[in-house]
Amino acid sequence: MPDLDDELMERYQKGDENAFTLLVRRHQQPLVNFIARFINDRDSAEDLAQETFIRIFKAAHRYKSEGAHFKTWMYHIASNLCKNELRNRGRRDRYRVDNVVNSGNDSDGDAEQIDLIGNAPANPAYQPEVALERKELQNAIQKAISELPEQYRLPLVLRDLQGLSYDEISEVLELRDGTTKSRINRARLMLKEKLKPFI
Amino acid sequence: MNCLQVEKHFSAYFEDTLDYQTLQTFEGHFAECETCQAEYTRFQESVKAVQQLPQIEPSPYFIPALQQRLTTEERETRSIKDVLTTQWQQLLDVFRRPKWAFSGVFALILAAAGTYFYQDLRPGPVATTPLTKQVATSPEVFPVQQSRRVAADRNQLLRGSVISTPTQPMQQRYMLKQVSYTTTSTSGGL
Numbered sequence: 418m419p420d421l422d423d424e425l426m427e428r429y430q431k432g433d434e435n436a437f438t439l440l441v442r443r444h445q446q447p448l449v450n451f452i453a454r455f456i457n458d459r460d461s462a463e464d465l466a467q468e469t470f471i472r473i474f475k476a477a478h479r480y481k482s483e484g485a486h487f488k489t490w491m492y493h494i495a496s497n498l499c500k501n502e503l504r505n506r507g508r509r510d511r512y513r514v515d516n517v518v519n520s521g522n523d524s525d526g527d528a529e530q531i532d533l534i535g536n537a538p539a540n541p542a543y544q545p546e547v548a549l550e551r552k553e554l555q556n557a558i559q560k561a562i563s564e565l566p567e568q569y570r571l572p573l574v575l576r577d578l579q580g581l582s583y584d585e586i587s588e589v590l591e592l593r594d595g596t597t598k599s600r601i602n603r604a605r606l607m608l609k610e611k612l613k614p615f616i
Numbered sequence: 617m618n619c620l621q622v623e624k625h626f627s628a629y630f631e632d633t634l635d636y637q638t639l640q641t642f643e644g645h646f647a648e649c650e651t652c653q654a655e656y657t658r659f660q661e662s663v664k665a666v667q668q669l670p671q672i673e674p675s676p677y678f679i680p681a682l683q684q685r686l687t688t689e690e691r692e693t694r695s696i697k698d699v700l701t702t703q704w705q706q707l708l709d710v711f712r713r714p715k716w717a718f719s720g721v722f723a724l725i726l727a728a729a730g731t732y733f734y735q736d737l738r739p740g741p742v743a744t745t746p747l748t749k750q751v752a753t754s755p756e757v758f759p760v761q762q763s764r765r766v767a768a769d770r771n772q773l774l775r776g777s778v779i780s781t782p783t784q785p786m787q788q789r790y791m792l793k794q795v796s797y798t799t800t801s802t803s804g805g806l
Contacts, residue, residue, distance in 0.1 A: 441679060449674040463674060467682045471689055558665055577666045602627035609655075609662045616661045 422487035426480050437477070440487075441470055447579060448495060455499050455574050457563040465502060469495045489588040492581070496571055496589060503567065554615055561611035569604035576601050617645045622652050626659050 422443070428436035448469060453462035472494050473480075480490070562570060572590060575581045581589070587597045609616075622645050628634045629642060646652055 438679075441682060445674050445678055446671065449678070450672045453672045454669070459672060462672070463678060463681075466674065467678070467685055470682055471685060474686055475689070475693075554665065555669060558669060562666070573666075577663060578669060598627065599624075602624060605627055605659060605663055606623060608666065609659045612662045612665070613658070616658055616665065 420486070426477065426487055429477055430480070437474065440473075444488075444491060445470075448491065451492065451574060451579050452495055452499055454559070454562065454578050455496070455570060456502055457559065461502060465495065465498050468498055472498075486585070486588070488581075489585050492575065492579070492585075492589040493591075499571075500567065557612060557615045558608075561608050564611065565604055565607055569600055569607060572597055572600045573604035573608070577605075617641045619645075619649060619652055622646065622649070623655065626656060629656070630660060630663060 422440065425436040425440045425443075429440070445466065448466045449459075449462050452465045452469075453459045456462065456465070469491060473491060480487075562574065565573065572586050572592075575586045575589060576583075583594055583597050583601075586592075586601075587594050590597065592600075622642060625634060625638060625642050629639075634642060646656070
């Protein structure tokens with residue numbers, strides 16, 4: 418039974434323009450989140466996410482639902498674009514942690530949190546000190562992720578932030594299952610060491 | 617199982633995907649090793665902290681901006697397609713010209729090809745002089761020898777020596793002698 422994405426792609430291949438818009442609406446948020454977390458730059462993340470959709474748009478007529486899943490295909494394109502972007506940046510280490518962390522304000526959880534802080538909530542979890550502490554931890558986590566080697570960072574982001582299965586990650590990265598599993602475990606262990614002062 | 621081996625299974629243990637036998641060995645070591653217990657606790661907390669990071673939302677302009685880029689892309693692709701189609705049409709138009717013009721061009725090509733092949737197939741001029749004479753008189757008969765001689769002359773010239781007169785065929789030598797004799801006798805007579 419084909420999933421909704423495959424069905425939408427089929428409809429788009431048959432000339433239904435709205436099907437593509439629906440696909441974009443369904444995947445824009447996870448895609449922007451994935452790219453922003455992976456390259457640690459929100460502004461470029463939107464550009465790259467748009468570029469991913471343009472590539473999909475151009476190659477849509479070649480897409481066959483039996484061969485691959487839309488989601489893994491999309492992440493495969495996006496991760497290649499991200500790798501190219503990072504390669505182009507070279508060794509400049511333009512990590513914009515603040516940019517990504519500030520952008521977290523847009524997310525539902527944080528928006529709610531800020532709103533509640535503004536209304537002086539009774540819940541201690543939303544007290545300014547707690548919020549600040551949480552923010553610092555998020556900064557540290559994002560920094561730690563961005564410091565991981567690319568080959569470990571990519572599967573970790575796909576697994577722990579995007580929630581992809583090991584099979585899907587192996588498909589996206591064109592790796593064997595064993596390699597994917599060991600890379601994710603290694604990435605988590607590295608992250609644990611980096612977050613030692615905070616956790 | 618030692619501490620390093622246990623560490624390799626942290627993710628699988630966290631996700632509850634260890635097979636029964638590995639789980640037994642893992643838990644056997646885990647129950648006795650306080651370091652591994654502490655490390656696993658930190659591991660678990662850091663993974664949970666990563667998983668709880670807030671989702672980054674795209675800006676409200678994401679879709680309009682994408683639509684604009686898609687329109688531009690589509691327009692560019694169309695213009696390239698148009699150029700290609702126009703060139704292809706121009707090429708095809710040649711074959712759509714009036715039949716008489718096309719047949720005229722075709723006839724001309726046929727005539728030119730026919731003349732060319734006829735010249736190639738026609739036998740060459742029949743030699744009237746005996747072969748030995750041709751060999752002796754004509755310098756074109758042995759082009760290789762001729763070219764070698766030219767090369768030798770050039771080498772001599774480069775070395776600064778006098779160019780030796782090539783051996784003349786019998787008839788030419790005779791003629792030269794005659795000419796010199798005539799010249800000498802005339803000058804002597806005068």
